Amino acid sequence: MAPWNDNANPGPWGAPSGGDDKRDGTKRPGGNGGGGPRRPGGPDFNPDFNRLTERLRDMFGGAGGQPTGRLIAVLVGGAVALWAASGFYVVQPSEQGIVLTFGAYSRSEEPGLRYHLPSPIERVEKVPVTELQKTDVGGEGAAGAAESQMLTGDGQIIDIDFSVTWRISDAARYLFATRNPDQAVAAIAESAMREVVGRTQLQPIISTARGQVQQQARDLMQRTLDQWGAGISVVEVQIREAGPPPEVVAAFRDVQSASQDAESSVNEANTFRNRVVNEAKGDAARIIQESQAYREQAVRDAMGEAARFNQIYAEYRRAPGVTRERLYIESMERVLRSSKKVVVDGKGASAPIILPPDVFRPKSQTVAPAPAAPAAQSGAAQQGQTQSRAAQ
Amino acid sequence: MNPRLVALGVAAVALLALVMQTLYVVDQRQQVIVVAFGDPVRVVNPPGRNEAGLHMKIPFVEQIIRLDRRNIAIESAEEEIITAGQERLMVNAFVRYRISDPLQFYRTLRNETTAADRIGRLLNSSLRQVLGSATDNDIISGRRGELMQQAKADMIRRAQSSKLGIQVIDVRIKRADLPNANREFVFRRMSTARQQEAAQLRAQGEQRKREIIAEANREVAVTLATAREQSGQIIGEGDAQRTRIFANSFGRDPSFAAFYRSMQAYESSFADGETTMVLSPDSAFFKYFERGPSAR
Numbered sequence: 170m171a172p173w174n175d176n177a178n179p180g181p182w183g184a185p186s187g188g189d190d191k192r193d194g195t196k197r198p199g200g201n202g203g204g205g206p207r208r209p210g211g212p213d214f215n216p217d218f219n220r221l222t223e224r225l226r227d228m229f230g231g232a233g234g235q236p237t238g239r240l241i242a243v244l245v246g247g248a249v250a251l252w253a254a255s256g257f258y259v260v261q262p263s264e265q266g267i268v269l270t271f272g273a274y275s276r277s278e279e280p281g282l283r284y285h286l287p288s289p290i291e292r293v294e295k296v297p298v299t300e301l302q303k304t305d306v307g308g309e310g311a312a313g314a315a316e317s318q319m320l321t322g323d324g325q326i327i328d329i330d331f332s333v334t335w336r337i338s339d340a341a342r343y344l345f346a347t348r349n350p351d352q353a354v355a356a357i358a359e360s361a362m363r364e365v366v367g368r369t370q371l372q373p374i375i376s377t378a379r380g381q382v383q384q385q386a387r388d389l390m391q392r393t394l395d396q397w398g399a400g401i402s403v404v405e406v407q408i409r410e411a412g413p414p415p416e417v418v419a420a421f422r423d424v425q426s427a428s429q430d431a432e433s434s435v436n437e438a439n440t441f442r443n444r445v446v447n448e449a450k451g452d453a454a455r456i457i458q459e460s461q462a463y464r465e466q467a468v469r470d471a472m473g474e475a476a477r478f479n480q481i482y483a484e485y486r487r488a489p490g491v492t493r494e495r496l497y498i499e500s501m502e503r504v505l506r507s508s509k510k511v512v513v514d515g516k517g518a519s520a521p522i523i524l525p526p527d528v529f530r531p532k533s534q535t536v537a538p539a540p541a542a543p544a545a546q547s548g549a550a551q552q553g554q555t556q557s558r559a560a561q
Numbered sequence: 562m563n564p565r566l567v568a569l570g571v572a573a574v575a576l577l578a579l580v581m582q583t584l585y586v587v588d589q590r591q592q593v594i595v596v597a598f599g600d601p602v603r604v605v606n607p608p609g610r611n612e613a614g615l616h617m618k619i620p621f622v623e624q625i626i627r628l629d630r631r632n633i634a635i636e637s638a639e640e641e642i643i644t645a646g647q648e649r650l651m652v653n654a655f656v657r658y659r660i661s662d663p664l665q666f667y668r669t670l671r672n673e674t675t676a677a678d679r680i681g682r683l684l685n686s687s688l689r690q691v692l693g694s695a696t697d698n699d700i701i702s703g704r705r706g707e708l709m710q711q712a713k714a715d716m717i718r719r720a721q722s723s724k725l726g727i728q729v730i731d732v733r734i735k736r737a738d739l740p741n742a743n744r745e746f747v748f749r750r751m752s753t754a755r756q757q758e759a760a761q762l763r764a765q766g767e768q769r770k771r772e773i774i775a776e777a778n779r780e781v782a783v784t785l786a787t788a789r790e791q792s793g794q795i796i797g798e799g800d801a802q803r804t805r806i807f808a809n810s811f812g813r814d815p816s817f818a819a820f821y822r823s824m825q826a827y828e829s830s831f832a833d834g835e836t837t838m839v840l841s842p843d844s845a846f847f848k849y850f851e852r853g854p855s856a857r
Contacts, residue, residue, distance in 0.1 A: 271614045272587055324698075348590075348631040348633050353632075353657070356733075357733070363734075367705055396731065416752075420752040421755050423755065424762065434770040437770060438772075438777075445781050446781060449780065452785055452788065453784045453787065453788030456792045457791050460792035460796045467796075471804075475807060475810035478811065499824075509834075510838050510840060512840045512842055513839055514842050
C-alpha cells in the first residue's frame with residue numbers, strides 16, 4: 170500500500186485516484202483491526218488525502234467538511250461502477266443477442282454471459298432463434314368462421330384450421346426488416362393457404378391431398394417471406410382440421426353412411442350367394458349320388474334277376490311243360506292268397522251283376538263287415554277279369 | 562458558495578440541453594428527416610444507406626422527424642367487389658410497403674396515419690380495377706397469383722405517379738369469399754351434390770346386391786341342371802345296362818322269359834292284398850276247380 174500511495178500522482182488523474190484512495194481509506198480501519206483512531210491513519214497517507222478533500226471542497230464550494238466530500242465521492246464512484254456493471258447480460262441457450270450501438274446494429278452474440286457497453290451507448294435485444302413459434306389460423310378464435318372457411322377450386326366451401334410452425338432464421342433481419350413480423354406471418358399464412366386451397370378441389374383436401382396442400386402453402390409462405398427478407402423460416406404448415414362447413418356436414422356424413430349402406434348391401438348379397446350356392450352344390454352332389462345309386466341298384470338288380478332267370482331257364486329247358494305249369498300255378502296261388510276274390514260265372518247272365526260296394530273296399534277299412542266269402546252274388550258279371558292270357 | 566453552486570448547476574443543465582439538442586440516435590429500424598424551420602434539409606439512414614447510430618445536428622435550429630424504415634403492412638377492410646362476370650366477392654387484401662423516399666413521403670403524406678389512409682384507398686382502387694376485369698373463378702383459383710402481381714404493378718404505378726415516396730413490396734389477396742347470401746347457395750349446392758353422391762352410392766350398392774343375387778341364382782340353377790344332366794346320364798347308363806343284361810338273359814327264350822316275367826309281375830302287383838278280384842270260373846286257374854280231376 171505504502172509504495173503505491175507514495176507513487177500516486179494526483180496530477181491530472183487526481184479525481185479518480187482520489188476515489189480509489191478514499192475507498193482504501195475507509196477499508197483500512199477495519200482491515201487493520203487495530204481499533205485505533207480513524208483520523209490518524211498513516212503519515213504517508215494524510216497529505217494525499219488532505220489534498221483530495223481540499224479539492225473536493227473547492228469543487229463543491231467548500232461546503233461541508235471532509236466527511237461530506239468523501240460521501241459524495243463514494244456515491245459517484247458507486248454509480249459509475251453500477252453503470253458499468255449494467256452492461257452484463259445473459260443470452261439464454263435458445264436466444265441470440267443483437268447488440269445495438271446507438272441504435273445501429275453492431276454484432277450478434279451467442280448464448281452465455283455477455284457484456285455490452287452500458288446504456289445509452291449500447292443495448293441488447295434478445296431474440297429466441299431456436300424456439301419454434303406457432304401461429305394458429307382458424308379454430309376456436311372469435312373470427313373462426315370467417316378465418317377458416319375458404320373457397321376451393323371447385324367452387325365449394327371448406328373449413329380449414331391450421332397451424333404454422335416457424336422460427337427466426339436471421340435474428341437481425343427479423344428485428345429490422347419487418348414491422349410486426351408475427352402479424353405478418355399470420356396474414357401471409359392465411360393468404361397462402363387460401364391461394365393453395367383455391368386451386369385445389371375439396372375432396373382431395375379432405376382426403377388424399379392434405380400433405381400436398383400443406384407443403385404448397387409452406388412453400389408459398391416461405392417464398393413470400395424470403396422475398397420480404399423477413400428472416401423467418403417456415404418449418405411446417407399443419408392442417409389441424411379440414412372438412413365441410415357445419416352447414417353441410419350432415420350431407421357429407423350421409424355420403425359416408427351411404428357407402429356403408431352400399432357395402433352392407435353387397436355383404437348381404439354375398440352372404441346370400443354363399444349360402445345358396447353351397448346349398449345348390451350340396452343338392453347337386455345329392456342328385457348325382459342318388460342317380461349313381463340308382464344305376465348301381467338297377468344294374469345289380471338286373472344282374473341278380475338275370476342270374477335267377479338263367480338258373481331257372483336252365484332247369485326249365487329240361488322239363489318245359491311241367492315247369493311252366495308249376496310256375497303258373499304257384500304264382501296264381503300267391504296272387505290269389507292275399508287278394509279278395511269274387512268268382513262269378515257270367516255264362517248265361519242276362520242282366521248286369523251288381524256287386525255290393527263293400528267288396529271293393531280295401532281290407533284295412535272294412536275290418537269285420539266284409540267277410541271274404543261273398544263268393545256268389547246275385548246277378549251275373551258282365552265280364553270276368555281273368556289272367557288267362559298269361560297262362561297261354 | 563451558493564451562487565457558485567447555482568451557476569455550476571445552470572451550466573451543467575445548459576450543457577446537457579445543448580448536447581441533447583446536438584446529438585441524436587438513429588435506430589436501425591428508423592430513418593430520420595432533419596428539418597430546419599419546417600424545411601427538410603437532409604435525410605439520415607434511408608433505405609439503401611446504412612447510417613444508423615449517433616448523429617449531430619445544429620442545435621435548436623434543426624429538428625428531426627423519425628420515420629419507420631421497415632416493411633409496413635396495411636390491410637384493407639373487407640370490400641365487395643363486382644367481378645367481370647357480375648359476381649360479387651368479398652375481398653380483403655393487404656399491401657406491404659416501405660418508405661423508400663422519406664422526403665417525398667414527408668412532403669406528400671406527412672405521417673403514417675395519412676399514409677395508411679391514402680395507401681389503403683390506393684390498394685382498394687387497384688384491386689377494383691384488376692379484379693373487376695377478372696372472373697370470380699380467376700380470382701379464387703386460376704389466376705390468383707397473376708392478379709396479385711397485376712395489382713402490385715398497378716399500385717407501384719399509382720404510388721409513383723402520386724409521388725408517395727413508398728416502395729410497394731407486395732400486394733396479397735388475403736380472402737376472396739362469397740357474400741353471405743351466395744354462401745347459402747353454395748351450401749345448398751354442396752348439400753345436393755352430396756345427396757346425389759349418397760343416392761348414387763346406395764343405388765350402386767343395391768345394383769351390386771342384385772347382380773350378386775342374380776349371379777348366385779344362376780349359379781344355383783346351372784349347378785342343379787348340370788347335376789340333373791349328369792344324373793340323367795348316369796340313370797340312362799344304368800337303364801341301358803339293365804336292358805342289355807335282361808336282353809342277353811331273356812333273349813335266349815323270349816316266350817319263356819315273357820311268361821316268367823309276367824308271373825313275377827302278377828305276384829308283385831297283387832301282393833298288397835288290396836285287390837278284389839272278380840274271377841270267372843272258366844279261367845285256366847280254375848280248370849280243375851270246375852271240371853274236376855279229369856280235366857286235361
